[in-house]
Amino acid sequence: MRRKMAAGNWKMNGTQADLNVLDDLNATHGSSPCDIVICPPAPLLILAVARSAKGVVAIGAQDCHPEPKGAFTGDISAGMIVDTGAGHVIVGHSERREAYGDTDAQVRAKGEAAQGAGLIAIVCIGESLAQREAGDALPVLKAQLAGSVPEASTGANLVVAYEPIWAIGTGKIPTLEQIGEVHGVLRAELVARFGDEGDAIRLLYGGSVKPGNAADIFATPEVDGALVGGASLKAEDFSPIIEALAAS
Numbered sequence: 001m002r003r004k005m006a007a008g009n010w011k012m013n014g015t016q017a018d019l020n021v022l023d024d025l026n027a028t029h030g031s032s033p034c035d036i037v038i039c040p041p042a043p044l045l046i047l048a049v050a051r052s053a054k055g056v057v058a059i060g061a062q063d064c065h066p067e068p069k070g071a072f073t074g075d076i077s078a079g080m081i082v083d084t085g086a087g088h089v090i091v092g093h094s095e096r097r098e099a100y101g102d103t104d105a106q107v108r109a110k111g112e113a114a115q116g117a118g119l120i121a122i123v124c125i126g127e128s129l130a131q132r133e134a135g136d137a138l139p140v141l142k143a144q145l146a147g148s149v150p151e152a153s154t155g156a157n158l159v160v161a162y163e164p165i166w167a168i169g170t171g172k173i174p175t176l177e178q179i180g181e182v183h184g185v186l187r188a189e190l191v192a193r194f195g196d197e198g199d200a201i202r203l204l205y206g207g208s209v210k211p212g213n214a215a216d217i218f219a220t221p222e223v224d225g226a227l228v229g230g231a232s233l234k235a236e237d238f239s240p241i242i243e244a245l246a247a248s
């Protein structure tokens, strides 16, 4: 039985004042059956970990460099993330693949660094609108999954997030049939590669998840939770999503 996960990706949003969201989430979801993760910008990681130390909300980073240290100005390593007390890191988000040219091989190397340091890697994959409209979504996603997921992955150190690029920040989501089809294919691929362990890896959906569509998405087969952007910035939006997941 896979434990459900609601993860919030704050992207480049939030200051110290916004960490009160953690207080609200911890107060509301203290006995949640779901894993709850907030990934704030890197400057807030240490403060966020301290703020949530007695709470259920885990803290994650939004990216890491594959190398442990060195001359990589502006980057942070997986070990540095561990040093903050955070337990998760997102790698391969489409915004980083697009803006920084992260390839599947680089995403995999980041995921290996994350897992090697003891973090849970949240590996993101997703097709573009052009790929979806050309009927190429499934082969594209299979290739991204194969190329981006580290070899040593287990249900304990890997989470995969399916985030169609065209659904991110747009208010558009795939049909529930499309989400179910993709998640079913990803599950089959993970089981083919990792056996029983592939069945333990959580599959999140991401892209315009809101309080109004969350319950339907969470009722879709093989959806173990969500990676939420905009609707994770305020407790009043993220809380109902967590509640919908807990009820699913």
Ligand SMILES: O=C(CO)COP(=O)(O)O
Pocket (backbone or CB within 6 Å): 009, 093, 163, 167, 168, 169, 170, 171, 206, 207, 208, 209, 227, 228, 229, 230, 231
């Ligand atoms: O990119 C996302 C999460 O990583 C999704 O963002 P939105 O929920 O704002 O569409």
